[in-house]
Amino acid sequence: MVTYIIRRLIWAAAMLTIVSIVTFAIFFLVPRLAGATPESLATRYVGRTANAEQVKIAAEKLGFYDPLVVQYGRFAKGIVAGSEYDYGPGVEQCPAPCFGYSFLTRLPVWPDLLDRVPVTMSLALGAAVIWVLAGVATGVVSALRRGSFFDRAAMTVALGGVSLPIFFTGMASLVVFSYGYPFEITAPGGSFTPFFENPVDWAYSLILPWITLAFLYAAGYARLTRAGMLETMNEDYIRTARAKGLAERTVVLKHGLRGALTPILTIFGLDVGLLLGGAVLTESTYSLPGMGKYAIDAINSQDLPKVMGVVLFAAFFVVVANLIVDLLYAVVDPRVRLS
Amino acid sequence: MKRRTTTGAAAVGAVLALALSACGGGSSTTPKDSAKPAADGAKAEFNAALTGIVNPSDKKGGVLKFANEGDWDSLDPGDTYYGYSWNFVRLYGRSLLMFKSAPGKEGNELTPDLAEGMGTPSDDAKTWTYKIKSGVKFEDGTPITSKDVKYGVLRSLDKEVFPDGYTYFNDFLDLPKDYKGPYKSKGVNTDKAIETPDDQTIVFHLKQPLSNFDYFAQLPATIPVPEAKDTGAKYREHIIASGPYMFQKNEIGKGFTLVRNPNWDPATDPNRPALPDGFEVSTNVNADDIDNRILSGDLDVAVIGTGIKQAALGRVLGDPAVKAASDNPTSTRLWYTSINGNVPPLDNIDCRKAVQYAANKVDYQTAFGGEVAGGQIATSLLPPAIPGHEDFNLYPPGADNKGDLAKAKEHLTACGQPDGFETNISYRAERPNEKAAAEALQQALGRVGIKLTLKPFPQADYFALYAGKPGYAKDNKIGLAQNGWMSDWPDGFGFLGQIVDSRVIRDTGGSSNISVRDPEVDKLLDQAMAETDKTKRDAIWTAIDKKVMEGAYILPGIWTKSLLVRSKNATNIFVNDAYGMYDYLGLGVK
Numbered sequence: 001m002v003t004y005i006i007r008r009l010i011w012a013a014a015m016l017t018i019v020s021i022v023t024f025a026i027f028f029l030v031p032r033l034a035g036a037t038p039e040s041l042a043t044r045y046v047g048r049t050a051n052a053e054q055v056k057i058a059a060e061k062l063g064f065y066d067p068l069v070v071q072y073g074r075f076a077k078g079i080v081a082g083s084e085y086d087y088g089p090g091v092e093q094c095p096a097p098c099f100g101y102s103f104l105t106r107l108p109v110w111p112d113l114l115d116r117v118p119v120t121m122s123l124a125l126g127a128a129v130i131w132v133l134a135g136v137a138t139g140v141v142s143a144l145r146r147g148s149f150f151d152r153a154a155m156t157v158a159l160g161g162v163s164l165p166i167f168f169t170g171m172a173s174l175v176v177f178s179y180g181y182p183f184e185i186t187a188p189g190g191s192f193t194p195f196f197e198n199p200v201d202w203a204y205s206l207i208l209p210w211i212t213l214a215f216l217y218a219a220g221y222a223r224l225t226r227a228g229m230l231e232t233m234n235e236d237y238i239r240t241a242r243a244k245g246l247a248e249r250t251v252v253l254k255h256g257l258r259g260a261l262t263p264i265l266t267i268f269g270l271d272v273g274l275l276l277g278g279a280v281l282t283e284s285t286y287s288l289p290g291m292g293k294y295a296i297d298a299i300n301s302q303d304l305p306k307v308m309g310v311v312l313f314a315a316f317f318v319v320v321a322n323l324i325v326d327l328l329y330a331v332v333d334p335r336v337r338l339s
Numbered sequence: 340m341k342r343r344t345t346t347g348a349a350a351v352g353a354v355l356a357l358a359l360s361a362c363g364g365g366s367s368t369t370p371k372d373s374a375k376p377a378a379d380g381a382k383a384e385f386n387a388a389l390t391g392i393v394n395p396s397d398k399k400g401g402v403l404k405f406a407n408e409g410d411w412d413s414l415d416p417g418d419t420y421y422g423y424s425w426n427f428v429r430l431y432g433r434s435l436l437m438f439k440s441a442p443g444k445e446g447n448e449l450t451p452d453l454a455e456g457m458g459t460p461s462d463d464a465k466t467w468t469y470k471i472k473s474g475v476k477f478e479d480g481t482p483i484t485s486k487d488v489k490y491g492v493l494r495s496l497d498k499e500v501f502p503d504g505y506t507y508f509n510d511f512l513d514l515p516k517d518y519k520g521p522y523k524s525k526g527v528n529t530d531k532a533i534e535t536p537d538d539q540t541i542v543f544h545l546k547q548p549l550s551n552f553d554y555f556a557q558l559p560a561t562i563p564v565p566e567a568k569d570t571g572a573k574y575r576e577h578i579i580a581s582g583p584y585m586f587q588k589n590e591i592g593k594g595f596t597l598v599r600n601p602n603w604d605p606a607t608d609p610n611r612p613a614l615p616d617g618f619e620v621s622t623n624v625n626a627d628d629i630d631n632r633i634l635s636g637d638l639d640v641a642v643i644g645t646g647i648k649q650a651a652l653g654r655v656l657g658d659p660a661v662k663a664a665s666d667n668p669t670s671t672r673l674w675y676t677s678i679n680g681n682v683p684p685l686d687n688i689d690c691r692k693a694v695q696y697a698a699n700k701v702d703y704q705t706a707f708g709g710e711v712a713g714g715q716i717a718t719s720l721l722p723p724a725i726p727g728h729e730d731f732n733l734y735p736p737g738a739d740n741k742g743d744l745a746k747a748k749e750h751l752t753a754c755g756q757p758d759g760f761e762t763n764i765s766y767r768a769e770r771p772n773e774k775a776a777a778e779a780l781q782q783a784l785g786r787v788g789i790k791l792t793l794k795p796f797p798q799a800d801y802f803a804l805y806a807g808k809p810g811y812a813k814d815n816k817i818g819l820a821q822n823g824w825m826s827d828w829p830d831g832f833g834f835l836g837q838i839v840d841s842r843v844i845r846d847t848g849g850s851s852n853i854s855v856r857d858p859e860v861d862k863l864l865d866q867a868m869a870e871t872d873k874t875k876r877d878a879i880w881t882a883i884d885k886k887v888m889e890g891a892y893i894l895p896g897i898w899t900k901s902l903l904v905r906s907k908n909a910t911n912i913f914v915n916d917a918y919g920m921y922d923y924l925g926l927g928v929k
Contacts, residue, residue, distance in 0.1 A: 040800060046498070046502045051849075054499070057499065086500075088497065089570065090571070092573075105592060112592065115590075175631070178631075178637075179632065179634070179637070191621070285625060286628075287624040287628055289592065289593045294592070297410075297592070
């Protein structure tokens, strides 16, 4: 078990290194191959009034004249050993892990990222609880009452949930519940209250995003659970369980659902991992200052240190979530042994 | 209103070296000189806030909620170059002069702020002196002196630390050679550029005459900065206020809160009523969400002031009640097409005139969003809000504004191309409006045989490598180029300097002037720069406008307009012409 975890952690570190190289190449190598010069790359870091000399100074300062390997090495060194930043009157230390400084906000990327984590985590985990409970429960009931009105209705709603893009359901929910028409209910938008500041406001500010996000995922989970349950409930061991005289509730929950959970757990790990890296559309629609909004704002403003930081951070969550899922397989399915 | 800039600092020999924006514990009384709410105020109808004050009130208290779909370039007064930011910065900073907080054309007038009066120029307009009011303090109670103003200006010169600002002071002050600001050139004597003979006097020395330096004195860089509390690039995180409000909380990327500055003395400030108790500002908020929240009353102001987006347009214009609570100001931005006289056959003035006559101005307007959200059809360069603007149209495009094809063919014949000619039209690939305008021109000019081929280029290199690089434009036959310009302040100097002066055109590219090469225009610009009489100066701007249009170097498209929706909770709402958006100083809470 321990060996397995160590091996997976080494693999995870290698994966993150590869992701960082690929991301770096996308933003620094590909433009160069397409004809960009160090000066043209530097123009996005200088003001709108910069002349050629100022652009050249910026390119030198940013190390754009150095070979790309050297530039990547400097970036990687910053993450491992930290870096320095000239803010005018003095030089500031950027301790490891230093993902660099945003050249637009003049803030170090790492604390900025950490600042966004509670928002995204609140959104992702809260929505995950809703979609797992609602999706799995709906899937189980639909499977047990296959062909019933409930089954058909639930699957129709699920189809809608999967089909409707989040920017539509998000905007629709805001129109109905937040802008004062047609209902005079005003839920806050564009704000986030930290849990430890005020748990009630925290939940209130997230209820619409949770439901919107969960609606999308719950639909998929309901369909997946239904299909899994239909298959599992026809297995021989279910018949055996019933033959042993177990209560139907035990048969369904302990034997049927447990067997159907493995693929759901796999996809759940991936989904949560991805969402922890930023629910871009949900956060943008509701103006939540999370990782996804941070990423999209960074991309729109071409703030490359931020983009690099958020990509690596998101990749970290996906890798970690996968690791946790792999470990949980052994818990859910006794046939799985980690070695 | 964003004042986006695409140019670097441009030089005109030793004369014009500008970097202009292209494309772009309060008191219980209201100071008597600020925008005075009339007892009745303007009737709350469409465009009422353009010339009057809607919901006049002098009630104090309450908090106004602002939202920004993006974020400030910087809240630091020495490092900001957005029009909305210059409007907003007056809440927490006081510059030497400022635009009057008043509706209509009065908003275009300068008035003393930190200074006791307007600038006193020397005879040659190369030295400008300002006296600073006494009793003015920073938020920490420290008295503000001329040295704080000087320091604020000097630090803003360091474009490595403050890259977002303008370069007016870099270009015009008589600075010591190789001076790079107080961080890198520490201890260097800068008295030859800015003198502070006593705590209340500041004297600016320029390299050349500048008749309208007072406009420089209203720039946010003249907002005082205490040297002891300057943290360079990090100063934006905690700015020391000199205005009626100060920062209580500032989370860059998310938003900030302004509260009353207990050390602001209204007796020294007749310009600011300072009615609300504070401001809550959210940044990076979904643009459609902002529009909807303003319409529902949950939010008060979309701070960037560029108007509501397409998604909410129908709701505003389609509902008479909502429309009555909106305003449609014209900004000082012109979208236009440069007609490059370096590219044959457009080196012939008649070929250029044929383009002017054949253009369909209605389709051009539609390409930019139509009459309300796009703009007003332009007939010359200077927008109506800029002094010197005169209504004239040398190339009337027919009664329906869709082009005068007979006149166009007449000029084609005169230029030896009776069947038309072929050329290319460039536009910035990331800008769908420019593409649509280029397509509209392609169709319109095709009616007289002028065949245009569309050439998109990346906006980052548009002026430096493509349309703005004379050699490239000529070799690749870019006869027409989509372009845009907005002045930094409502004055001919700010509007025309960078787009009609042939001396800003460099072989290496980078100039926003792509097409105007007329020595007489250059001469007129020099005359205007030295003319201290405003009326005479404004007449020169008019003459320049006419001269450029006579040469048919520029096809004016539209003067932009925006549709602003008034807050349901705010009082004293009016549009300030200097910014083309609601004046943020006047607003109060119901």
